[in-house]
Amino acid sequence: MFHECEKCKRRWSYPLSECPYCFVSLKKITGEKAVVRGAAKVNIPTLFHPNVPYYVFVLEDEFGNFWSHKSEEKHALGDELKIKASSDPDAVAVWRVKYEHREAIEKALDLIGGAGVGADSKIVVLPTLEKASHSYFRDNISPEFLSAVLELLASKGVKTENIVVAGQSFGDLPAPAMAQKSGLVAACQKFGIIPCDLSEGEFEKRGQFEISKKVLDADLTINLAMEKMGRAAAAENMFRVLKKENYLGQIYLSSEAEIFAALSPLLPNAITIGEAEFVQRPNKIAVFMGLVLASKNAVNLDRVFNEIAQSAKIPEIIKNITAGGIPIAGRSIREVQYQAEIF
Numbered sequence: 612m613f614h615e616c617e618k619c620k621r622r623w624s625y626p627l628s629e630c631p632y633c634f635v636s637l638k639k640i641t642g643e644k645a646v647v648r649g650a651a652k653v654n655i656p657t658l659f660h661p662n663v664p665y666y667v668f669v670l671e672d673e674f675g676n677f678w679s680h681k682s683e684e685k686h687a688l689g690d691e692l693k694i695k696a697s698s699d700p701d702a703v704a705v706w707r708v709k710y711e712h713r714e715a716i717e718k719a720l721d722l723i724g725g726a727g728v729g730a731d732s733k734i735v736v737l738p739t740l741e742k743a744s745h746s747y748f749r750d751n752i753s754p755e756f757l758s759a760v761l762e763l764l765a766s767k768g769v770k771t772e773n774i775v776v777a778g779q780s781f782g783d784l785p786a787p788a789m790a791q792k793s794g795l796v797a798a799c800q801k802f803g804i805i806p807c808d809l810s811e812g813e814f815e816k817r818g819q820f821e822i823s824k825k826v827l828d829a830d831l832t833i834n835l836a837m838e839k840m841g842r843a844a845a846a847e848n849m850f851r852v853l854k855k856e857n858y859l860g861q862i863y864l865s866s867e868a869e870i871f872a873a874l875s876p877l878l879p880n881a882i883t884i885g886e887a888e889f890v891q892r893p894n895k896i897a898v899f900m901g902l903v904l905a906s907k908n909a910v911n912l913d914r915v916f917n918e919i920a921q922s923a924k925i926p927e928i929i930k931n932i933t934a935g936g937i938p939i940a941g942r943s944i945r946e947v948q949y950q951a952e953i954f
Contacts, residue, residue: 612641613641613642613676614626616630616633618633622640623637624676644673645670645671645672646670646671646672646691647687647690648688659949661948661949662945665683666685667680667681682946683945694940696723697940699938700907700908701938702907703906703937704905704941705903705919705939706719706902706903706904706942708888712755712756712758712759713759716760719903722940726831726833728769730769731773732831733775733830734775734830736760736761736775737834738752738776738778740779740795741789743784745793746794748895750793750891751795751837752886754794754798756886757798760835761799761801761802761804771804774802776795776806776807777823777825777826778795778806779809779810779855781850781851781855781859785808809823809826809852813825814853814857818873819873820853820857821854822852832878832880833884834909835884836848838904838913838916840920840952841922843913843929844913846871846910846913849874852878866928868931875909888903890920900947910932913926914932920952921949
């Protein structure tokens with residue numbers, strides 16, 4: 612995506628609030644084609660690009676904009692580079708965050724077939740909410756990421772009154788306190804949305820589970836996972852749709868893998884979007900990875916993320932999933948992989 616001043620026609624690849632020369636708002640330009648205009652093969656590994664060889668291309672769109680692109684695949688000058696989407700429900704989309712969360716989120720969703728929402732769609736957004744901490748610790752979903760998702764839904768015509776941003780605490784600290792401290796309440800207020808505490812709502816019995824009625828009544832549940840190395844953050848966050856007492860009883864009797872396997876079929880209209888621009892290492896220090904992931908299969912997304920980060924510890928819930936067997940759309944695992952837990 613590029614940004615053009617409609618007055619002086621200057622363009623920028625990064626977002627600006629207005630043209631610094633004309634002081635007018637900018638128009639977004641999104642190209643549909645990417646033609647290879649320059650190419651180089653890299654054989655020397657670096658800390659953040661350890662897998663060699665790989666190729667770096669200079670691409671041009673139909674508007675004459677240029678940018679660079681890393682790829683495992685070899686292309687000749689003049690070739691059109693195409694990023695293929697996947698219709699497989701188990702596929703995981705991997706995409707780079709360049710400057711804007713919304714652009715990366717929208718691209719990742721398009722790579723798995725889109726969210727399929729409209730003006731009358733009833734949507735529950737379930738952000739990761741674990742601690743009362745500032746957003747830079749990345750314990751919770753960041754307010755910037757939540758804002759980008761809400762902005763994207765608004766651009767699709769979804770009515771504000773049909774969007775529910777919900778969370779629940781499984782600890783001693785109430786969810787509203789955590790949401791206030793982390794900046795998520797402020798992010799919701801910008802869109803006129805009042806976040807709700809699922810624990811104060813109704814739950815319905817479905818088999819062995821007691822599931823939030825708000826989630827069951829929704830057309831789509833968007834699971835916003837704050838990815839963490841050595842964790843299955845996306846799958847863990849899905850458990851927040853359960854009544855606290857019901858979850859504690861389930862985890863006493865069964866493993867997380869068994870609980871997720873039984874719960875997942877009861878929530879068929881769910882999409883997970885994983886925030887992985889800055890993520891926590893096991894020592895709680897955040898490190899830059901610059902990614903957004905999306906999938907209709909939360910455990911597959913967790914497995915792919917941990918494979919990209921080369922996590923030393925793979926959680927029990929996803930340890931039996933083979934990363935090589937998961938369909939990938941967008942950027943390949945090798946293109947974005949490095950030992951983030953070390954560097």
